[in-house]
Amino acid sequence: xxxxxxxxxxxxxxxxxxxxxxxxxxxxxAKPQYATLVGHLFYENSTxxxxxxxxxxxxxxxxxxxxxxxxxxxxxxxxxxxTVHNLxxxxxxxxxxxxxxxxxxxxxxxxxxxxxxxxxAGDGQNEHPTQALLDLMTIASQKPDLSALKIAIVGNIKHSxxxxxxxxLSRLMGVxxxxxxxxxxxxxxxxxxxxxxxxxxxxxxxxxxxxMVLRVxxxxxxxxxxxxxxxxxxxFAVKRDSLxxxxxxxxxxxxxxxxxGIEIDSEVVDGPHSVILxxxxxxxxxxxxxxxxxxxxx
Ligand code: NCD
Numbered sequence: 001x002x003x004x005x006x007x008x009x010x011x012x013x014x015x016x017x018x019x020x021x022x023x024x025x026x027x028x029x030a031k032p033q034y035a036t037l038v039g040h041l042f043y044e045n046s047t048x049x050x051x052x053x054x055x056x057x058x059x060x061x062x063x064x065x066x067x068x069x070x071x072x073x074x075x076x077x078x079x080x081x082x083t084v085h086n087l088x089x090x091x092x093x094x095x096x097x098x099x100x101x102x103x104x105x106x107x108x109x110x111x112x113x114x115x116x117x118x119x120x121a122g123d124g125q126n127e128h129p130t131q132a133l134l135d136l137m138t139i140a141s142q143k144p145d146l147s148a149l150k151i152a153i154v155g156n157i158k159h160s161x162x163x164x165x166x167x168x169l170s171r172l173m174g175v176x177x178x179x180x181x182x183x184x185x186x187x188x189x190x191x192x193x194x195x196x197x198x199x200x201x202x203x204x205x206x207x208x209x210x211x212m213v214l215r216v217x218x219x220x221x222x223x224x225x226x227x228x229x230x231x232x233x234x235x236f237a238v239k240r241d242s243l244x245x246x247x248x249x250x251x252x253x254x255x256x257x258x259x260x261g262i263e264i265d266s267e268v269v270d271g272p273h274s275v276i277l278x279x280x281x282x283x284x285x286x287x288x289x290x291x292x293x294x295x296x297x298x
Contacts, residue, residue: 001014001293001294001297001298002113002117002294003105003109003113003117003118003119003294004117004118004119004120004129004130004290004294005105005106005109005118005119005120005123005127005129006106006120006126006127006129006165006168007127007129007132007165007168007169007172008168009129010129010172011172012172012173012174014293014298015133015136015169015172015173017293017298018133018286018289018290018293018298019133019136019137019140019289021288021289021292021293021298022133022134022137022282022285022286022288022289023137023141023285025059025285025288025289026282026285031059031060031061031288032060032061032292033060033061034060034061034062034291034292034295035061035062035063036057036060036062036063036093036094036291036295037062037063037065037090037091037092037093037094038053038057038062038063038064038065038092038093038094038095038096038291039064039065039067039084039087039092039094039095039096039116040053040054040064040065040066040067040095040096041067041069041080041083041084041095041096041097041098041099042067042069042096042097042098042121043069043097043098043099043100044098044099044100044122046098046121046122047256047257048255048256048280048283049098049121049122049128049130049131049283050098050121052280052283052284052287053096053119053121053130053287053291055284056283056284056285056287056288056290056291057291059284059288060288060291060292062094062291065087065092067083067087080104080108081107081108081111081112084108084111084112084115084116085111085112085115087116088112088115088116089115092116093116093117093295094116094117094118094119094291094294094295095108095116095117095118095119096119096121097118097119097120097121097123098121098122098123099122099123099124100123100124101123101124102123102124102125102126103123103124103126104123104124105118105119105120105123106120106123117294117295119290119291119294122161123161124161125158125159125160125161125164126161126164127161127164127165127168128161128162128164128165128255129165129169130283130286130287130290131161131162131165131166131255131283132162132165132166132168132169133169133286133290134279134282134283134286134287135162135166135212135253135255135279136166136169136173137282137285137286138251138253138275138278138279138282139151139210139251139253141282142251142275143209143210143251146170146173146174146175146176147174147175147176148176148209149175149176149177149209149210150176150177150179150207150208150209150210151170151175151177151178151179151208151209151210151211151212152178152179152180152181152204152205152208152210152211152212153166153167153178153179153180153181153204153212153214154181154182154201154204154211154212154213154214154236154238154263155181155182155186155213155214155215155216155236155263156182156186156214156215156216156217157180157182157186157187157188157214158182158185158186158187158188158189159186159217160214160217162214162255163180163188163212163214164188166212167180167188167195171194171195177194177196178194178195178196179195179196179197179198179203179204179208180195180196180197180198180204181198181199181200181201181203181204181205181236182197182199182236183199183227183232183235183236184199185224185227186227187199201235201236201238201242202245205238205242205245205246206245206246207245207246207247208245208246208247208250209246209247209249209250209251210250210251210253211238211242211246211250211251211252211253212253212254212255213238213252213253213254213263213264214254214255214263215254215255215256215257215258215259215263216229216232216259216262216263229262232262232263233261233262233263236263237261237262237263237264237265238252238263238264238265238268239264239265239267239268240265240267240268240271242268243268243271243273249273250273251273251275252264252268252269252271252273252274252275252276253275253276253279254269254274254276254279255279256276256279256280258276
């Protein structure tokens with residue numbers, strides 16, 4: 001593994017290795033120290049992803065260099081591929097990129113991939129592979145037999161890079177059933193033949209082992225895609241009553257940031273089935289496994 005710009009970069013065997021390594025770190029395995037310089041290029045807001053990559057690097061002795069886009073020479077017309085070539089010339093070996101442009105990490109990989117390893121930390125509405133991997137780790141640590149699971153993703157699937165990467169990863173790893181629940185205007189353009197799409201929340205929740213709730217990404221909607229938040233809440237929000245339909249040991253997930261009272265009620269966010277903060281914690285171990293794999297190979 002030289003880069004991680006998409007779930008397409010991974011084989012099932014590599015995913016297994018990353019899961020095992022992340023779980024070993026979580027269980028207290030020794031943390032090797034690497035003198036790697038990691039560049040953080042976050043052009044879009046982030047709390048969990050940015051900080052957990054930073055903590056992961058810190059645990060492995062790697063140094064994080066923050067690229068401050070608004071105060072950089074990109075303000076003077078420098079293009080991002082030149083920025084990355086310059087960072088590489090100064091010894092940066094890995095870059096973690098978040099950007100609004102779909103496909104930008106792939107573009108950087110093609111332009112600079114000989115000099116630096118590129119990690120996609122979320123590109124536009126395209127992919128967010130490290131989130132999908134930490135989500136899979138969270139699921140597998142409680143429900144390891146993926147071939148027996150019904151997983152429902154609820155929300156704005158069309159615009160969600162989290163959902164897109166998770167759809168690919170579920171297919172790669174043989175999840176039994178993936179239900180995509182969304183109002184018709186937020187349903188994805190493409191799906192795998194094994195995925196089920198519905199606009200009825202109860203169909204997705206019925207017997208679900210895992211329910212992944214997505215944020216209503218108001219900033220990504222065009223005017224014709226807008227829905228009233230009240231109607232959305234009535235028809236699609238995951239509420240305490242919704243849990244009567246799922247399996248009794250259902251795991252409730254959300255990648256954050258959570259909009260309480262819109263896509264999910266507070267009682268569920270803070271309730272006994274919520275693994276939302278476990279996802280956040282697992283993000284550190286999984287990102288350690290990824291940074292290490294790019295350094296030494298997997
Ligand atoms: C998401 C993102 O930024 O893609 N959050 C995350 O990385 N944990 C989801 C979102 O923005 O809704």
